[in-house]
Amino acid sequence: xxxxxxxxxxxxxxxxxxxxxxxxxxxxxxxxxxxxxxxxxxxxxxxxxxxxxxxxxxxxxxxxxxxxxxxxxxxxxxxxxxxxxxxxxxxxxxxxxxxxxxxxxxxxxxxxxxxxxxxxxxxxxxxxxxxxxxxxxxxxxxxxxxxxxxxxxxxxxxxxxxxxxxxxxxxxxxxxxxxxxxxxxxxxxxxxxxxxxxxxxxxxxxxxxxxxxxxxxxxxxxxxxxxxxxxxxxxxxxxxxxxxxxxxxxxxxxxxxxxxxxxxxxxxxxxxxxxxxxxxxxxxxxxxxxxxxxxxxxxxxxxxxxxxxxxxxxxxxxxxxxxxxxxxxxxxxxxxxxxxxxxx
Amino acid sequence: xxxxxxxxxxxxxxxxxxxxxxxxxxxxxxxxxxxxxxxxxxxxxxxxxxxxxxxxxxxxxxxxxxxxxxxxxxxxxxxxxxxxxxxxxxxxxxxxxxxxxxxxxxxxxxxxxxxxxxxxxxxxxxxxxxxxxxxxxxxxxxxxxxxxxxxxxxxxxxxxxxxxxxxxxxxxxxxxxxxxxxxxxxxxxxxxxxxxxxxxxxxxxxxxxxxxxxxxxxxxxxxxxxxxxxxxxxxxxxxxxxxxxxxxxxxxxxxxxxxxxxxxxxxxxxxxxxxxxxxxxxxxxxxxxxxxxxxxxxxxxxxxxxxxxxxxxxxxxxxxxxxxxxxxxxxxxxxxxxxxxxxx
DNA sequence: GTGAAAGCGCTAACAT
DNA sequence: ATGTTAGCGCTTTCAC
Numbered sequence: 001x002x003x004x005x006x007x008x009x010x011x012x013x014x015x016x017x018x019x020x021x022x023x024x025x026x027x028x029x030x031x032x033x034x035x036x037x038x039x040x041x042x043x044x045x046x047x048x049x050x051x052x053x054x055x056x057x058x059x060x061x062x063x064x065x066x067x068x069x070x071x072x073x074x075x076x077x078x079x080x081x082x083x084x085x086x087x088x089x090x091x092x093x094x095x096x097x098x099x100x101x102x103x104x105x106x107x108x109x110x111x112x113x114x115x116x117x118x119x120x121x122x123x124x125x126x127x128x129x130x131x132x133x134x135x136x137x138x139x140x141x142x143x144x145x146x147x148x149x150x151x152x153x154x155x156x157x158x159x160x161x162x163x164x165x166x167x168x169x170x171x172x173x174x175x176x177x178x179x180x181x182x183x184x185x186x187x188x189x190x191x192x193x194x195x196x197x198x199x200x201x202x203x204x205x206x207x208x209x210x211x212x213x214x215x216x217x218x219x220x221x222x223x224x225x226x227x228x229x230x231x232x233x234x235x236x237x238x239x240x241x242x243x244x245x246x247x248x249x250x251x252x253x254x255x256x257x258x259x260x261x262x263x264x265x266x267x268x269x270x271x272x273x274x275x276x277x278x279x280x281x282x283x284x285x286x287x288x289x290x291x292x293x294x295x296x297x298x299x300x301x302x303x304x305x306x307x308x309x310x311x312x313x314x315x316x317x318x319x320x321x322x323x324x325x326x327x328x329x330x331x332x333x334x335x336x337x338x339x340x341x342x343x344x
Numbered sequence: 345x346x347x348x349x350x351x352x353x354x355x356x357x358x359x360x361x362x363x364x365x366x367x368x369x370x371x372x373x374x375x376x377x378x379x380x381x382x383x384x385x386x387x388x389x390x391x392x393x394x395x396x397x398x399x400x401x402x403x404x405x406x407x408x409x410x411x412x413x414x415x416x417x418x419x420x421x422x423x424x425x426x427x428x429x430x431x432x433x434x435x436x437x438x439x440x441x442x443x444x445x446x447x448x449x450x451x452x453x454x455x456x457x458x459x460x461x462x463x464x465x466x467x468x469x470x471x472x473x474x475x476x477x478x479x480x481x482x483x484x485x486x487x488x489x490x491x492x493x494x495x496x497x498x499x500x501x502x503x504x505x506x507x508x509x510x511x512x513x514x515x516x517x518x519x520x521x522x523x524x525x526x527x528x529x530x531x532x533x534x535x536x537x538x539x540x541x542x543x544x545x546x547x548x549x550x551x552x553x554x555x556x557x558x559x560x561x562x563x564x565x566x567x568x569x570x571x572x573x574x575x576x577x578x579x580x581x582x583x584x585x586x587x588x589x590x591x592x593x594x595x596x597x598x599x600x601x602x603x604x605x606x607x608x609x610x611x612x613x614x615x616x617x618x619x620x621x622x623x624x625x626x627x628x629x630x631x632x633x634x635x636x637x638x639x640x641x642x643x644x645x646x647x648x649x650x651x652x653x654x655x656x657x658x659x660x661x662x663x664x665x666x667x668x669x670x671x672x673x674x675x676x677x678x679x680x681x682x683x684x685x686x687x688x
Numbered sequence: 689g690t691g692a693a694a695g696c697g698c699t700a701a702c703a704t
Numbered sequence: 705a706t707g708t709t710a711g712c713g714c715t716t717t718c719a720c
Contacts, residue, residue: 285629360697
């Protein structure tokens with residue numbers, strides 16, 4: 001039933017050592033025996049037991065991936081990028097969801113240590129502030145790369161999108177479209193990504209010679225509801241904004257829904273742009289402008305970075321590598337009052 | 345640096361066997377030694393090497409999961425369900441994407457065999473017609489459960505949604521709303537799920553005493569484009585339909601987009617319902633009625649079924665178990681011309 | 689270019 | 705309730 005290298009060795013009157021070398025394409029094994037071994041292996045339907053191999057060699061060719069939830073489009077897309085490239089490089093993906101909880105994160109890391117993954121890719125849970133559990137990987141010599149959600153202070157490589165630039169570009173776009181009183185709906189500011197977008201917004205205003213008006217910044221919790229609340233707040237003002245940059249697309253969706261209810265026309269009366277390029281953006285009415293975070297590329301880059309770390313184990317891992325991806329503007333109806341836009 | 349049970353055994357003047365048993369909570373080990381072992385393990389920061397454990401025991405506590413793509417919402421959601429319950433049961437998920445290709449599927453299965461997963465959950469790639477590569481798992485004694493996309497002929501347990509019933513319910517709903525000339529846009533009919541939905545459609549018409557009109561069935565390829573093409577076809581007819589049941593939501597989306605362009609009012613002039621309950625459904629205008637496939641539940645049920653098979657290895661695995669989940673109707677604006685509907 | 693021997697860390701018979 | 709012994713299947717020195 002189960003064929004091992006011992007069976008192959010016996011049949012060929014070789015030792016298991018030689019068979020193992022032949023299967024691993026060892027340079028000092030003659031081509032003839034290699035051929036014989038490989039052929040017999042195929043004929044006998046031999047399959048290497050990777051558990052045994054891993055135990056001896058210490059390599060599992062498996063990497064652990066922690067995401068908040070596979071249900072979130074964004075992370076599904078990143079995982080898609082990771083798995084594709086990992087696969088072509090002979091690595092497998094062990095998938096864990098943190099559900100935004102530090103406790104689950106901790107469990108994942110312990111499991112990864114137990115199964116001796118060769119490396120870990122992770123996006124930090126919203127709940128997590130202290131990341132010492134991640135540092136345990138380091139102490140065990142397991143390379144770690146953060147993607148999307150990372151921590152600034154620590155010396156861990158990461159792949160993120162340039163949120164500052166994204167915020168800047170989004171705001172600049174609204175300015176170029178002739179909007180002048182531009183508001184921002186932000187998110188939990190202890191998360192760097194939201195903070196960066198806010199700063200990009202401010203910076204774009206400065207660059208245009210417009211003073212930041214704190215009353216035009218609404219502090220929300222990143223949800224459809226937050227967008228609706230923001231509209232209520234803004235359109236209760238004596239002088240409401242004529243443009244809104246929302247920190248992400250669900251917030252922007254709330255803005256659009258509430259604006260419709262109030263009879264505020266988009267993009268004529270109010271320009272709207274979000275962030276994330278969610279799949280619904282192009283299907284709603286009006287279609288929603290947004291900043292694409294290059295999710296699949298992010299996954300690929302994160303894996304490539306991790307792979308480098310895996311191979312350079314011995315060398316200085318202290319160099320701080322941070323890959324920063326350019327956000328890509330996706331301008332649609334919700335913010336385009338100056339051009340003819342593709343009909344829905 | 346790395347602590348093994350030998351270190352624990354030495355410190356406590358016990359054998360590795362006893363330590364192993366203590367750590368595994370073996371019934372015949374005294375509470376006192378258990379306590380001592382566990383405490384020392386914690387103190388020395390011991391972590392079981394699961395590779396070694398797996399090699400010896402033959403169990404990896406890992407299951408392989410094959411999905412077409414993590415980028416597809418539906419599968420992300422199912423994976424969410426699988427991972428959650430697997431995790432609470434002490435199982436890890438090895439994730440593979442088939443990209444709808446038989447070749448990748450084959451690779452995934454070989455890998456799963458090599459790493460000795462305890463079981464496999466899979467959704468068959470669109471391209472795949474011959475599933476003998478899946479049967480290899482069986483021959484190696486690795487349990488397999490299909491979810492969503494399964495094959496009827498073979499004797500493999502599966503968890504699917506009742507597509508026939510879903511098609512029936514969707515069509516029936518349109519009838520109840522007073523639509524009389526109801527069309528259907530179908531998909532690749534070699535896939536059972538699409539075939540079942542078509543039959544549900546036909547059956548609902550029969551039950552209402554309406555003859556099936558073949559000219560009202562459009563054969564599409566499951567895409568936004570297919571929906572648009574279908575509208576062109578239907579509204580080129582002398583007597584166009586007044587209701588459309590689309591085989592899934594992207595097709596329905598195409599219908600809505602094309603209808604808007606043609607000035608066909610929804611739901612007044614044309615009722616539309618899709619299938620899948622995609623996340624965009626409730627955000628488009630008009631919001632799209634659809635049939636929910638209970639994705640998270642599907643993942644949970646699939647795992648539970650697999651777990652049973654893993655534990656019953658020796659027993660007859662020949663019984664054909666097919667869990668069929670009820671689709672859940674999500675009626676929204678696109679099909680509701682008789683009731684007052686929540687505004688967007 | 690191949691063999692001999694050891695061992696990765698754990699678990700499971702079989703003892704007692 | 706614990707010890708003895710063996711071995712899961714592979715890789716890897718160290719020989720020659």
